[in-house]
Every structure is written in C-alpha cells, then in structure tokens.
Amino acid sequence: MRNLEDFFLEPGCSHNGEKTEKERKKGCSKPQPGSASGGCAFDGAQITLLPIADAVHIVHGPIACAGNSWDNRGTRSSSSDYYRMGFTTDLNEINVIYGGEEKLLDAIKEAADKYKPPAVFVYQTCVPAMIGDDIVSVCKRASEELGLPVIPVDSPGFAGSKNLGNKLAGDALFRYVIGTREPKYTTPYDINLLGEYNIAGELWQIMPLFQELGIRVLACISGDAKYEDVAAAHRAKVNMVVCSKALLSLARKMEEKYGIPYFEGSFYGIKNTSEALRNFAKLLGSEELIEKTEKLIAKKEEETRQKLKPYIEKLKGKKVLINTGGVKSWSMVSQVQELGMVVVGTSSKKSTKEDKERMFKLLGDDGKLIDDPNPKELVKLCREHKVDVLMAGGRSKFVAIKEGIPFLDTNQERIKPYAGYDGMIVLAQELVRTIYSPVFDLYKEPPPWQY
Numbered sequence: 545m546r547n548l549e550d551f552f553l554e555p556g557c558s559h560n561g562e563k564t565e566k567e568r569k570k571g572c573s574k575p576q577p578g579s580a581s582g583g584c585a586f587d588g589a590q591i592t593l594l595p596i597a598d599a600v601h602i603v604h605g606p607i608a609c610a611g612n613s614w615d616n617r618g619t620r621s622s623s624s625d626y627y628r629m630g631f632t633t634d635l636n637e638i639n640v641i642y643g644g645e646e647k648l649l650d651a652i653k654e655a656a657d658k659y660k661p662p663a664v665f666v667y668q669t670c671v672p673a674m675i676g677d678d679i680v681s682v683c684k685r686a687s688e689e690l691g692l693p694v695i696p697v698d699s700p701g702f703a704g705s706k707n708l709g710n711k712l713a714g715d716a717l718f719r720y721v722i723g724t725r726e727p728k729y730t731t732p733y734d735i736n737l738l739g740e741y742n743i744a745g746e747l748w749q750i751m752p753l754f755q756e757l758g759i760r761v762l763a764c765i766s767g768d769a770k771y772e773d774v775a776a777a778h779r780a781k782v783n784m785v786v787c788s789k790a791l792l793s794l795a796r797k798m799e800e801k802y803g804i805p806y807f808e809g810s811f812y813g814i815k816n817t818s819e820a821l822r823n824f825a826k827l828l829g830s831e832e833l834i835e836k837t838e839k840l841i842a843k844k845e846e847e848t849r850q851k852l853k854p855y856i857e858k859l860k861g862k863k864v865l866i867n868t869g870g871v872k873s874w875s876m877v878s879q880v881q882e883l884g885m886v887v888v889g890t891s892s893k894k895s896t897k898e899d900k901e902r903m904f905k906l907l908g909d910d911g912k913l914i915d916d917p918n919p920k921e922l923v924k925l926c927r928e929h930k931v932d933v934l935m936a937g938g939r940s941k942f943v944a945i946k947e948g949i950p951f952l953d954t955n956q957e958r959i960k961p962y963a964g965y966d967g968m969i970v971l972a973q974e975l976v977r978t979i980y981s982p983v984f985d986l987y988k989e990p991p992p993w994q995y
C-alpha cells in the first residue's frame with residue numbers, strides 16, 4: 545500500500561491549506577476506533593469505482609465485505625449492468641492459512657472468461673491485507689496472461705474512513721487507468737465530471753444542458769461510465785469536481801500531468817447549476833460558447849422559475865432541517881432557499897472552513913451549523929424550531945418518525961434525482977408531497993387499541 549500520509553497532504557484541498565505546517569504534518573484525520581463505522585476505506589473505494597458499469601468488480605475478501613457494499617448506492621447505468629453483480633473471492637479459513645492469491649487469480653480468469661469485460665477491478669479488503677496477499681502482483685500477472693487491464697485497488701477497510709477510500713480509488717484510476725487509451729476523436733469542448741455518480745439518474749438531468757451547448761462529457765467519473773471513456777479522460781479540456789472533496793486530488797494530479805484546469809461546483813439548485821455552466825464556458829475559453837451559455841441559462845432559469853411557482857406557494861416559509869454529508873450541505877441549503885424555505889440548521893461535520901463560510905452566508909443569523917448531528921441534537925432542533933421537514937439520509941429517518949415529522953431522503957440511497965434545473969422541480973414536488981402527506985399526521989395519532 546502507498547504511504548497513506550500522502551493522501552492527507554493534498555495541496556489542492558483548502559481545508560489542508562488552512563493548517564499550520566505542524567498540523568499538516570499530523571495529517572488530516574488519522575483513523576480512530578470507529579472511524580469506519582460510516583463506511584470503511586474499501587466501501588469508499590467501491591462507491592467511487594462501482595459505477596464504471598461495464599467492468600467487473602471483484603472483492604478479494606470474505607463474503608461479508610462484498611455484502612457490506614454491494615448495490616448500496618442508487619447509481620444508474622444506461623448500458624451494462626455488471627456493476628449490479630456481486631463478485632467476490634469469498635475467502636475462508638483455509639485461504640487464511642494458505643493464502644488467497646491463487647484463488648484471486650482463478651477468480652479473475654473465470655470472470656474475464658465468462659463476462660468478457662473491458663477491465664477488471666480488484667479490491668483489497670482487511671483479511672487478505674493482513675495475511676499479506678499481494679494483489680498488485682496478482683493483478684499484473686492476470687493482466688499479462690489475459691491481455692486485459694486488471695486494476696488493483698489497495699483499499700483495506702482498516703486503512704481508514706470511506707472518504708479515504710474515495711481517494712484511494714481516485715489514485716488507482718490515476719495510476720492504472722487514465723491515459724491508457726486515446727478517444728476516437730476529440731473536440732474543443734471535451735470535459736470530465738469528477739465525483740458525479742449518477743445517483744438516481746442525476747447525470748441524465750444535466751446531460752441535455754451540455755448537449756444543447758455542444759459540450760461533450762468525455763468521461764464522467766464515474767456515474768454511468770464506460771471503462772474506455774475513463775481511460776481516455778486525459779484528453780478533456782476542463783475537469784469539474786462535483787460537490788465532493790473526494791476526487792479533488794485526482795483533479796489536481798490531472799492538472800499537473802495533463803494540464804487540465806479544474807473547478808469545484810455543484811448541480812444542486814438553479815444558481816449553482818448556472819454557475820457551473822458559466823465556469824465551463826469561461827474555462828473552455830470561447831466567446832461564442834459564453835454567449836450561448838448565457839442565453840441557455842436565461843431561458844432555463846425563466847422556465848424553471850415559472851414551473852416552480854405553484855410549489856413555492858406551498859413551500860414558502862416552511863422550516864427545514866438538513867443533515868447530509870458536509871460538502872453537499874451548502875449546495876442543498878441554497879437549493880431549498882431558492883424554494884422559499886427557511887433552513888433552521890444544517891450539518892457541518894465533514895465541511896471545510898470554506899464550506900462553513902458559504903453556509904454562514906446562506907443561513908444568516910438564524911440558521912445553525914451542527915457539528916455533531918447525533919439523534920439527540922436533531923430532536924432538540926426539531927422541537928425548538930417546530931421543523932416542517934427533515935431532509936437527511938436513511939439513518940435519520942427514525943428520528944423523524946419518532947418525532948412525527950415529515951422526512952425526505954436526500955442521501956445516496958434516494959430514488960429521485962435532484963440535479964440541474966429539472967432536479968429543482970423534482971425536489972419541489974417531493975417536498976410538497978412529503979410535507980402535505982397525511983401519513984405523517986396519522987402516525988401521530990394513538991394506535992387503534994388506545995381509542
């Protein structure tokens with residue numbers, strides 16, 4: 545495994561840049577007991593790479609690791625469905641004693657023979673890492689024998705958190721995949737999206753905007769991605785890091801090696817979507833494109849605001865508490881504020897200082913940043929502010945149910961897409977449906993046997 549310290553010294557990360565030399569040397573967040581409880585490093589690596597839908601993803605480890613991470617995100621594919629199949633070497637006690645390398649080699653050969661994928665990803669997990677299985681050598685041998693890219697992802701869960709796993713996956717792409725193929729053709733307007741996983745089909749909400757502007761998404765890393773496209777991503781003219789710090793180091797390395805400029809942005813909300821489109825036009829450097837983009841933005845903003853009117857009437861003034869991942873929080877705050885809602889608080893546990901400043905500006909004096917969004921704190925805020933809806937991940941659902949508050953799932957397991965201008969309308973519809981649903985009043989009633 546590479547020196548993990550490198551992953552905590554990311555120069556492109558504003559969070560890291562704010563530290564003193566001494567603090568920086570200590571690294572970002574050394575793994576603490578329990579730091580993998582929200583997903584281990586292996587889980588994070590798979591979240592990042594599994595959306596490469598036509599590749600086979602083999603989990604080298606006991607079967608429970610594959611079970612832990614398989615199909616637990618709502619990513620969608622328009623072509624292959626290999627990403628929805630669970631491949632594992634299913635290590636047992638005998639393999640722990642004699643080693644699992646041969647079993648891994650056999651598994652790679654079997655998967656390659658049966659499914660003929662363009663590439664195989666192999667994920668290291670805790671047990672084979674502890675017994676010393678060398679997946680890098682096995683992948684190299686398999687690749688030579690099969691004439692197929694076989695990519696080792698050295699991401700044992702004990703290495704750290706899910707976020708570290710995202711970074712390890714980005715590193716595997718940079719070292720073994722990106723730059724290994726040439727695209728069939730290039731255009732002056734080729735771009736990449738980094739950290740967009742096509743959850744619930746969100747990528748498909750923004751693709752028509754790019755098509756209308758004549759911008760080609762050369763590779764989306766990794767939502768709805770094909771291996772060949774990711775391998776040719778080095779020919780893009782601009783990278784956008786979508787709403788996530790996870791692949792920032794990949795963007796920075798691609799800038800250093802291939803000269804691709806990048807920016808961080810979001811497709812949540814009208815303003816953020818327009819800003820992202822403007823940034824692309826500016827970095828692609830064509831006056832004609834800038835003009836075309838402004839026209840499209842004006843048209844789309846007007847259309848969206850018209851369509852939102854009936855929903856805003858119902859949502860205006862409603863109080864919302866948001867508990868999502870730290871980076872997504874600021875873009876979601878601005879998204880619901882555009883619907884006329886009042887944000888009483890939002891989680892900032894994983895946010896950088898820069899994200900927090902953005903949130904402070906958006907929230908004003910009344911909103912609260914929640915550094916530790918535990919159930920007790922959420923309940924307190926819900927009661928204090930008489931919250932109308934809780935927007936959070938599935939784990940917070942039970943807080944809402946016990947408090948009798950409408951709940952909208954906004955995490956990666958969600959089934960509705962909220963990106964771009966169209967996503968604003970979907971979000972508004974979902975919020976109205978949730979807040980005005982009679983079911984939330986019904987379960988505040990006493991059970992029938994108590995009447």
Ligand code: SF4
Pocket residue numbers: 580584585586587605608609612668669670671700701702
């Ligand atoms: S990689 Fe390790 S921490 Fe992650 S699921 Fe497997 S055993 Fe658990």
